[in-house]
Amino acid sequence: MKDPRLLLTDLSRIQAQTRRHFLGWGTGGLGAFFLNAAMTEDARADGPQTLNFARDPATPLSVLPPPFRARAKRVIYLHMGGAPSQLDLFDYKPVLARFHGHDCPQSFLKGKRFAFISGIPKLLGPQFPFRQAGRNGTWISDRMPHLERRLDELCLVKSMKTDQFNHAPAQLLVHTGDPRTGHASLGSWVTYGLGSENQNLPGFIVLVSSGGITANAGKPLWGSGFLPSVYQGVQCRSAGEPVLYLDNPKDVSRAQRRQVLDAVDEINRQTHVQFGNPETVARIAQYEMAFRMQLEASDAMDIRRESPAVLERYGAEPGKTSYANNCLVARRLAERGVRFIQLYHWGWDSHGTPTDEGVNVGLVNRCRETDQPTAALLADLKARGLLEDTLVVWGGEFGRTPMWENRGGQEMAFIGRDHHPSAFTIWMAGGGVKAGLVHGQTDDMGYEIVQDPVEVRDLHATMLYLLGFDHQALKYPYQGLDQKLTGVKPARIIPQLLA
């Protein structure tokens, strides 16, 4: 006869296992089990390899080698939220300039949906002078004089397209490969697939400038979606404490903090013994990382340690929150082995409604805030030998129309352009991309792509390839489907973009 007290604990343990536990656990526990089984099968089968991402739950960010040799080891993604006007920065259209002020041809409007344009808008030529620069005489507007000097490093893609014409879904698509929330972001996929070199810092760090406005889609842009939560982005601040609640409270020493942590760990360990949920071990690991971060994060984020010359090159001012500071922090993080560094600078939504959304005002300001730091980051990475294996990506979520926005059929007070999903420009630099390249082409009006269209999923597939992954093999079983960053539609690695 069994001890009745024992029976009672067994019973309470079983009762504590709710349906929610089982299901949540199923993706990690059972999923991993099936994954393992599938692995042995697939070793012989054709088609994309099945990779094993299983790790010790205590070190969820430990480094996993990529399936094949990576050209880029880390990513710095500069997201320009709001969608910068490609027509005023990179995609020079002299023919459009000639037709400036004319009525937009009917053929442009037939069957199209716009966010705000209605009736017949006027065509809007480029608002700034363009000039040719770099070894290949690439066109660039005079709003980015610093970047102009780095043109030979850039791989410009003028033929990006998306199928989303509102900010939040378009941003989600660019970040997670899907226009709805709930999917894992690029940074999460990459840290899930590769881990991170520096175990004392998060593997996926997010830095936000532009007055704290993230982007319309908010924090899901760096969410882990269906991936384990340890792979989500950690938002850090470039002024004040880098990570909120990381510092010890007043009058609490590091030793005392250690004691508290030890006690919490002990309780968590008991919970783990009792319920066997791997997320509990992940929680212990998170506390431990936070403790180590107390030392490392403040140092990594502290740009006061940089020389005045470096600060000046970036236009960085310690103590402020700015894109310039974030660029400098990004370089410091890249040096320290952080896998994915994501910057957000919002405010490119140049509709022409309020002043700061005018192509002639807001866009000019955004360029002034970002041009010098972006160029300085590229130069600095290059000088430190980091551009070799750091992939830098710059871009928004869609493009802007070659028409002057006429919200509600009215003429606008300021010069503005509407959302344009059919064509936009992004650029990449560093890690394995072809420097000095211009890929793709739009028509004379900058309206439709006429050569080499690149879908967002193609860009993602290309980025993953540079990081050493087949986008078909970087997958995670969820809701009965092998989830991938590139989704279910066919994605193409763009060969021309590769060095």
Next chain:
Amino acid sequence: MTGRISAWAYAAGVLLVTGCGIAAAMALRPGFAATVRQVTGLEPARIAAPDSFYTVRVAPLFDRHCAGCHGARAAKGQLRLDSFAAVWRGGRHGDVLGKDGELYRRITLPQSDEKAMPPDGKPPLSKDELTVIRLWLADGARGDVPAATVKDAPRLVLPVTIPQMNPQDVARQRAPLADELARLQKRYPGLIAYESLASADLQVNAMLAGKRFGDADLQALLPLAARIVRLDLSGTAVTDAAPLSGLRAVTHLRLAGTGLTGAVAPALDGMAALKVLTVTGTNIAPESLAGLRRRGVTIHGEGDDGA
């Protein structure tokens, strides 16, 4: 009434019906007609040479953009573009080739046109791809023109292929140093990793250990020297006496922020495989690296390219 007909009459009847069927099929389906003519020797079978412009440049485009609907699975408009013979056979309305033929007309229609190919928002052929097809059509859509002789053709862009690995091969390459690696990985957790799952080459990231990593530690890693291809010593305590020349396989070396001086140059000269070197924030004078520069080694951080 017996109602019997003779065997001869029956056979003649069957032949007549079959003949009518074949004739009707030939009239209605040009593809079938072509097959019949080829089988009966009335027409030579069309085969493109393996090195022909068609096989090398045109066929892959048809495969990628067209054969999904115009192939073995579905031959829309009775047109198949999955073999040279089928391309010549044409579709429901006959020949589609020719410089101004139906094929070229349809793939060059604006995407908004409902007759444009490929349809339904599938990506149109790029300018370069259209040029390839135009060149081929203009030259008579032949299958015997060697690809190498078509001079005006745009540069061939091959789709990216994912490197395939053989796990047994990788395991075999890794075996000789596996024990040594396991021992050193235990001693230096997180610093040494394989470059990829498909490789036995190693990368060492001593940067993570910072000043705790010095010459003695580098010495300890030497048993792995044959396989270490990337070495990051940034911010470590290595000195000019570090055993660098023993690291004969290293292609990428980072020394940023170390206390090294020009005295380390001879050791660097001894690193035969070196391709990329970073010396940012060190006291290594540019002139001491002249030898490496002559060898074509890319050197970062000696000039002021950060300005």
